[in-house]
Amino acid sequence: MIPLAHAFLLSGALFVIGLAGVMIRRNVLMILLSIELMMNAANLTLIAAAAKHADLHGQMVAFFVMVIAAAEVAVGLAIAVLLFRNEGSVDTDLVKNLKG
Amino acid sequence: MVSFLFYFFSALALLSALLVITLSRPTRALLALILCMLSLTVLYLLLGAEFLAMVHLIVYAGAVLVLFLFVIMLLGIGAKDIPLFSRFRFSYLILALLSSVLFLPFILIAFQSLPGPQTVFPTGTLAAVGKALFSDYLLPFELTSLLLLIGVFSAVGLAKKESAEGETRQQGRSCE
Known part of the structure; x- marks a missing residue:
């Protein structure tokens, strides 16, 4: 017997922790890691929902989320490398070229 | 267990x-x-x-x-090391508390509809997932291959661009 309610609560907590990481960290790589954490929280929700309804569709969506996360990491890391090469740092407070 | x-x-x-x-x-x-x-x-x-x-x-x-x-x-x-909490201000904490209170009813509603243990x-x-991937989800599955290909191309293009320009710049300098 698996307490599915607690699985949903766990994924919510993981998502909030990832969101807090995006907001408090200044290193681009740490922000990417927090985004990974949030994606995994979403995956846990999808898989727990698939277990609740005993069908496969939630798991298939989680599979596609994984594929998209892999592509996102490749592009994000390339941008981080480019940022480090141009600015000499990965601190997001120092990147002000777009006057943001 | x-x-x-x-x-x-x-x-x-x-x-x-x-x-x-x-x-x-x-x-x-x-x-x-x-x-x-x-x-x-x-x-x-x-x-x-x-x-x-x-x-x-x-x-x-x-x-x-x-x-x-x-x-x-x-x-x-x-x-x-990049200092961790340099972005933190107490005014943010007040805003966060306010928005949490706003979201509280939605969270309580969600709590009531949570499923029990089962x-x-x-x-x-593997058999079920494979059958679903190659029948119901065939088009998205093929599109993910395209997505990964584009991801690889863009990653290589982004990371390689600067060094190629640096080489041409160095060649230009050596010509001068």
Whole structure:
């Protein structure tokens, strides 16, 4: 017997922790890691929902989320490398070229 | 036994997720995230997603996070500490509390509709997932290959551009 309610609560907590990481960290790589954490929280929700309804569709969506996360990491890391090469740092407070 | 495993690895996942956002060195935070992924893999297994658990283990812990580790170590920014809480201000805390109070009713409504404990049968076996992937989800599955190809192209293009320009610049200088 698996307490599915607690699985949903766990994924919510993981998502909030990832969101807090995006907001408090200044290193681009740490922000990417927090985004990974949030994606995994979403995956846990999808898989727990698939277990609740005993069908496969939630798991298939989680599979596609994984594929998209892999592509996102490749592009994000390339941008981080480019940022480090141009600015000499990965601190997001120092990147002000777009006057943001 | 199953619920003990569930709670143990849930606690491990929460703890390592907290470590991910609080450790100041990127390498250590990354290792904490790997621990989080491993405990999430066990949770996926318990929730009946066998194939996804293995894919998660291989793709995330084996490929994505090792790619992160390579980038952190190759750039040499693992050792450089960026102060953690320099963005924090107390006015933000008040705003956060206000918005939390606004969201409280929605959270309480969601609590009332949560499902109870139930026995989970493994539905995500390799045979079932393969059958679904190549029948119902054939078009999205083919499109993901296109997506990954575009991702590889853009990553190589982004990371390679600067060095190619640097080479031409150096060649120009040597000609001068």
